[in-house]
Amino acid sequence: MNGAAVIQPSPIPFYTVLVLYLGIMAFIGWYAGRKTNSIGDFFVLSGKAGVVVSGIAYFSTQFSMGTFLGTPGTIYGVGYAGMAISVPGAVFCMILPALLIGRKLITLGHKYGFLTMADYLTDRYHSKNMSGVLGVMMLFFLVPMMGAQIIGAGVIVHVFTGLPEWVGVVGMGIIVILYCMTGGMKGAMMTDVIQGSLMIATAVVTFIVSVVMGGGFSNINHTLQSMNEAYLTFPGANGYMPWTYYVSNIVLWSFFTMGQPHLFTKFFAMKDHKTMFKAILLGTAGMFFSATLIEWAGVNGIASIQNIEKADQIIPMILQRGLNPFLASIFIAGIVAAGMSTIDGILVTTTGAVTRDIYQKIINKDATDESVMKMSKVVTVIIGIIVICFGVFQPGSIFEINLFAFSGMAIFVVPILFGIYWKKATAKGAIAAVIVGIISLLLFTLNPSVKALAMGFHALFPTTIIASIVMIVVSKFTETPPQETIDRHFMA
């Protein structure tokens, strides 16, 4: 055991590796920008993404700083039971969305040229107001989701250089804005491939280092048992994972990913069904291996490193202590990659929400694609600056912010599934379901007496049931979209 953990800054190797890595990413963003010719390319790569790009981009967009810093940080206080956050449900995180909505989205994308979630909802519900509601919700929840990523950059910079966290937050924010502004989705998906590969390598190396540091599995588990046997059982050392929360996590990170606009959009980018399946196999394997190994490393860290300043630091500290500074910096770049690939995917999607869904569809219907492309770059900068401010002020831990933002967007599962499977679903029903869903989510999250009514399940469970009831009741009493629209969606 190493006893109390002290941060040991090694700034020169860290800066050298980081500058090289960011330089490569910036070059790719610039290169993709030269090849980005149309609005379709900018937002969803015009339905041309192949297997490797689709599979790795899906998993690297879903896996974030939350997965690589926040989740192992949370697990560090729980033990093996904490791995239930991602591991048992990981295999379903692409196949469930693909089965329930994927095939239909690929068909609709090819037939009618849909590019974003707003395109789908607006057309299905025959209402431009759906775009506005989605756009506002995306700004409200996706800005914090991006904020959580750059908070992670701050933690890494602090551990490796000793500098204050805001330096990492601002630095990462600027880099992401620069390459998203130039390359759009093409830049984002190309960098996603490199970032995704680096993330897998980081997970593997961190796991091996953590096992070696702990003296092998038997030694680690013996140490954990002598420290507190609850590290090896449910509900974990701090009681974090009772059965109700175990079930919640399995459903949360698989079924509810359908409501995330940045993941939903990826189906429109896939060129055919074969690509979708191969992407599922590649993406699922990548997600399962990365999540298992990095989270297991967080458990192993309990036996080797104690008394750390902040639980989010456990993975950077394992790398820093177990490897020489240059190697540690290379693999820490894998974690920076996890955050960057999530931000770039979300930043492009959020920019699309403001420029296409709110501006082009509601405010200025005559705006040309060319002017929207120009405007997108300015909007990317503005949103990026807001995200940097959010990261500097840090209103919570990486995991908490990520979970809150994810849950907010997950409410869109209700209008999406009803839109796909129920012909009588109406726009008013969908908007009412989303608004009531948000109020319910906030109440079940923030009010302890309401939270108790969820009986230990995550707030999204009762929220989804309530939103579905609202959807059915309001739709029954309001006008359904024209038959032509229904035919278009149900014949596809």
Add this chain to the structure above:
Amino acid sequence: MKKLFEKHFERTWLIIFLIMFVFIMIPFPFFYSETYIPAFGGVPLYIFGWFVHTAITFALIIIYYRMCMKRKEYHTYDEEDK
């Protein structure tokens, strides 16, 4: 059985995956245990239970993919790409 896959292909597969999805939520000791059951290297048994369940589900995804590729409706956009 063959008829079930032919007539209700999508629905049958959805049910298969939903069964696997619900199965892992059942608190069997090899998925969820409040007592310590050591397995290889002292690692709790439920970790290996998750791995086995994941391997089976992954194999089912491969079978589903192969069956889909034998169906016409999954090749609608192949020509477009060529």
